[in-house]
Amino acid sequence: MIICRTIADLKEKLHTLRSGGKSVGFVPTMGYLHEGHASLLRKARERDDVVVLSIFVNPMQFGPGEDLDRYPRNEERDLALAESCGCDLVFLPVQEEMYPSRPLTSVKISGLTERLCGASRPGHFDGVGLVVGKLFNLVSPTRAYFGMKDAQQVAVIKTMTADLNFDVEIVTGEIVREPDGLALSSRNVYLSPVQREQAVVLSRSLREAKEMCMKPGMTSGGLIKAVREAINGAQDAVIDYVELLLYPSLEPVPEDQPLNELRETFIVALAVKFGTTRLIDNALFDHTGGESACSEQ
Amino acid sequence: MIICRTIADLKEKLHTLRSGGKSVGFVPTMGYLHEGHASLLRKARERDDVVVLSIFVNPMQFGPGEDLDRYPRNEERDLALAESCGCDLVFLPVQEEMYPSRPLTSVKISGLTERLCGASRPGHFDGVGLVVGKLFNLVSPTRAYFGMKDAQQVAVIKTMTADLNFDVEIVTGEIVREPDGLALSSRNVYLSPVQREQAVVLSRSLREAKEMCMKPGMTSGGLIKAVREAINGAQDAVIDYVELLLYPSLEPVPEDQPLNELRETFIVALAVKFGTTRLIDNALFDHTGGESACSEQ
Numbered sequence: 001m002i003i004c005r006t007i008a009d010l011k012e013k014l015h016t017l018r019s020g021g022k023s024v025g026f027v028p029t030m031g032y033l034h035e036g037h038a039s040l041l042r043k044a045r046e047r048d049d050v051v052v053l054s055i056f057v058n059p060m061q062f063g064p065g066e067d068l069d070r071y072p073r074n075e076e077r078d079l080a081l082a083e084s085c086g087c088d089l090v091f092l093p094v095q096e097e098m099y100p101s102r103p104l105t106s107v108k109i110s111g112l113t114e115r116l117c118g119a120s121r122p123g124h125f126d127g128v129g130l131v132v133g134k135l136f137n138l139v140s141p142t143r144a145y146f147g148m149k150d151a152q153q154v155a156v157i158k159t160m161t162a163d164l165n166f167d168v169e170i171v172t173g174e175i176v177r178e179p180d181g182l183a184l185s186s187r188n189v190y191l192s193p194v195q196r197e198q199a200v201v202l203s204r205s206l207r208e209a210k211e212m213c214m215k216p217g218m219t220s221g222g223l224i225k226a227v228r229e230a231i232n233g234a235q236d237a238v239i240d241y242v243e244l245l246l247y248p249s250l251e252p253v254p255e256d257q258p259l260n261e262l263r264e265t266f267i268v269a270l271a272v273k274f275g276t277t278r279l280i281d282n283a284l285f286d287h288t289g290g291e292s293a294c295s296e297q
Numbered sequence: 298m299i300i301c302r303t304i305a306d307l308k309e310k311l312h313t314l315r316s317g318g319k320s321v322g323f324v325p326t327m328g329y330l331h332e333g334h335a336s337l338l339r340k341a342r343e344r345d346d347v348v349v350l351s352i353f354v355n356p357m358q359f360g361p362g363e364d365l366d367r368y369p370r371n372e373e374r375d376l377a378l379a380e381s382c383g384c385d386l387v388f389l390p391v392q393e394e395m396y397p398s399r400p401l402t403s404v405k406i407s408g409l410t411e412r413l414c415g416a417s418r419p420g421h422f423d424g425v426g427l428v429v430g431k432l433f434n435l436v437s438p439t440r441a442y443f444g445m446k447d448a449q450q451v452a453v454i455k456t457m458t459a460d461l462n463f464d465v466e467i468v469t470g471e472i473v474r475e476p477d478g479l480a481l482s483s484r485n486v487y488l489s490p491v492q493r494e495q496a497v498v499l500s501r502s503l504r505e506a507k508e509m510c511m512k513p514g515m516t517s518g519g520l521i522k523a524v525r526e527a528i529n530g531a532q533d534a535v536i537d538y539v540e541l542l543l544y545p546s547l548e549p550v551p552e553d554q555p556l557n558e559l560r561e562t563f564i565v566a567l568a569v570k571f572g573t574t575r576l577i578d579n580a581l582f583d584h585t586g587g588e589s590a591c592s593e594q
Contacts, residue, residue: 007462105426105460108403129402130461137462163402164427165304165434 001082002089007138010091014052014139017088022049026141026168028132031055032072032186033081036176040145041085043173052139053082054091056098061127067276072189091139098134107133109156109163112250116152116269117280120240125156132157136166143169147176149183151267151282155248175281177203183281195274198234202272202281205230209268213259213285220244221255223268231272240271240278247284262287298379299386304435307388311349311436314385319346323438323465325429328352329369329483330378333473337442338382340470349436350379351388353395358424364573369486388436395431404430406453406460409547413449413566414577417537422453429454433463440466444473446480448564448579452545472578474500480578492571495531499569499578502527506565510556510582517541518552520565528569537568537575544581559584 002017004010018024025048027040033055044051055078062068075092082090107129112118118125136144146154158170176184181203182196191199205227212218212226227242244253247267259266269282299314301307315321322345324337330352341348352375359365372389379387404426409415415422433441443451455467473481478500479493488496502524509515509523524539541550544564556563566579 011464103460104406104408105457106405106407107461108405109401110403111401134460134462137464140464160402163400163431164404165431167308167434167437 001079001087003079004089004091005093006097007093010089010093010138013089014050017050023142024048024050024052024139025171026052026054026135026139026144027087028054028056028135028144028146030057030071030186031078032074032189033078034176034184034186036147036149036173036184038081038085039176040147040173041082041087043171044143044145045086047171048143050089051085051087052089052091052141053087054093054135054139056091056093056131056135058098058127058131059095060099060103060130061124063121063123066121067187067190070190072186091135098131103130106130107160107164109160112152112156112159112248115245115250115252116241116243117271118152120271125153128153128156129160132160133164133166136161136168141168143171145171145173147173148284149175149185149280149282151247151269151284152250155250158248181207183279185279187277187279190277191274195236195277198236199272199274199279201231201234201237202270202279205270206268206281206283210283210285216260218259219255220253220257220259223259224255227268227270231270236274238273240273242268242270244268259285259287298376298384300376301386301388302390303394304390307386307390307435310386311347314347320439321345321347321349321436322468323349323351323432323436323441324384325351325353325432325441325443327354327368327483328375329371329486330375331473331481331483333444333446333470333481335378335382336473337444337470338379338384340468341440341442342383344468345440347386348382348384349386349388349438350384351390351432351436353388353390353428353432355395355424355428356392357396357400357427358421360418360420363418364484364487367487369483395428400427403427404457404461406457409449409453409456409545412542412547412549413538413540414568415449417568422450425450425453426457429457430461430463433458433465438465440468442468442470444470445581446472446482446577446579448544448566448581449547452547455545478504480576482576484574484576487574488571492533492574495533496569496571496576498528498531498534499567499576502567503565503578503580507580507582513557515556516552517550517554517556520556521552524565524567528567533571535570537570539565539567541565556582556584 002013025044057071106126113125180200209227224242231237247265265286267284271280299310322341326334354368403423410422477497521539528534544562562583564581568577
């Protein structure tokens with residue numbers, strides 16, 4: 001497995017690896033890899049000739065007071081995991097390599113970024129758009145792989161890719177969960193044992209929402225209320241947001257909308273804080289197929 | 298010469314043309330080509346294996362009330378000129394091909410776009426950034442060629458290219474002028490005979506600025522005042538802006554700055570309206586070399 005720490009080295013090594021028209025699968029990450037990242041790497045390994053992983057904690061997508069300084073890192077373990085998934089090349093730039101000076105350019109994706117994490121974390125998706133644009137130009141992947149835990153990020157990146165005509169296919173991976181349901185996240189390491197136990201409420205509330213959503217008379221507002229009540233049952237949980245939106249447009253759904261009459265895919269997305277640790281989770285509800293309503297994506 | 302009107306056709310034809318690792322030189326334009334565009338095509342022909350021209354009147358870089366609807370077009374003449382310059386492929390998309398739906402993504406370049414045409418035409422450079430980003434991704438050029446008449450555009454595109462790590466070398470071409478000095482522009486066609494005669498004041502005022510700039514005691518403010526007075530000597534000229542800025546940073550220069558003490562390259566840029574027609578011109582002053590101060594770029 002090749003490790004590149006500079007852009008010049010990345011370009012040289014990639015040029016050799018992809019020669020003869022080989023396809024390149026790219027998994028961009030902020031490191032501290034878990035099974036969710038591994039599932040994306042394995043998916044890329046199945047489909048692409050060359051698998052590239054990037055590890056870069058992108059300062060531009062963190063706001064003031066967020067956890068940039070304490071974001072967990074473990075390069076040695078990340079490299080071992082990447083290698084075990086059949087990764088060919090890891091791009092591990094330092095900050096000065098990605099941002100030799102403060103960038104003047106920003107990539108804004110309007111509409112999609114005004115809700116959910118975009119509302120809670122102003123500027124977050126500008127930073128994501130910028131770094132993903134940079135990485136797409138540096139790696140020129142055939143396919144790029146993103147996890148659905150960050151469902152809004154997936155919608156944003158798909159839109160940016162289409163609007164800017166990046167010649168990249170966006171492939172998504174399902175949310176990977178702990179046995180008790182907690183969605184894997186690099187940030188789970190921040191949780192105290194008590195918080196970790198309570199954090200299962202995120203996935204449990206979404207599972208309950210799946211069961212409730214087709215009840216006659218269940219509305220958008222009713223489902224949100226039920227999810228909020230379930231989460232508030234956990235003593236230390238502080239809700240950032242619980243929203244029900246169309247997906248991937250992230251357009252709002254009227255509160256009084258009966259869900260069994262909705263013929264579009266929607267998402268229930270939530271962000272919950274335990275102490276200083278902010279966790280997100282979501283579930284997609286496919287109402288386009290009639291009979292398959294509320295089935296797991 | 299190949300003519301492509303769809304993205305799919307462009308990609309297919311380009312794939313064949315560039316096979317074997319040929320370099321691609323790209324000249325993006327809004328058509329109604331003149332000798333300035335031709336000089337860029339010939340420059341590309343000298344340096345690159347494959348020369349690609351795009352002609353697309355990009356609606357996203359026009360503001361409300363600007364001349365989008367009456368922007369001059371002459372496809373037949375453009376194609377003949379492109380062919381005579383040795384162009385290999387012309388990309389001529391319709392609007393629906395470039396913008397199948399209203400784009401949610403915008404590319405903003407801050408700092409550089411807050412003065413000159415960026416101030417006079419709000420949103421103009423967001424539209425330029427978006428379409429150039431799209432075209433770079435569609436054409437993947439080795440080099441892209443831009444004329445220095447749009448000096449601010451060159452600064453903006455160089456910054457965007459570096460910030461987003463586009464793997465494209467930006468090559469600039471000098472301003473091409475009519476025998477009397479008027480900078481070539483597709484918009485010159487709008488001028489009435491009287492306006493056309495008066496429009497020579499733009500280039501003449503810049504030539505006079507070149508002569509005056511090293512006079513002992515000449516300040517930034519003094520030079521701007523002299524240029525404004527020269528332009529106002531033309532009866533129908535209405536000044537939009539006359540500015541003296543560092544180039545390419547476009548940072549301001551204090552009004553009382555003695556120019557013969559300035560050890561940086563600066564630009565005098567102007568925009569002047571004749572009736573509804575807005576013309577721009579500029580001159581670069583290279584003060585980095587000591588003796589070569591105020592020499593033509």
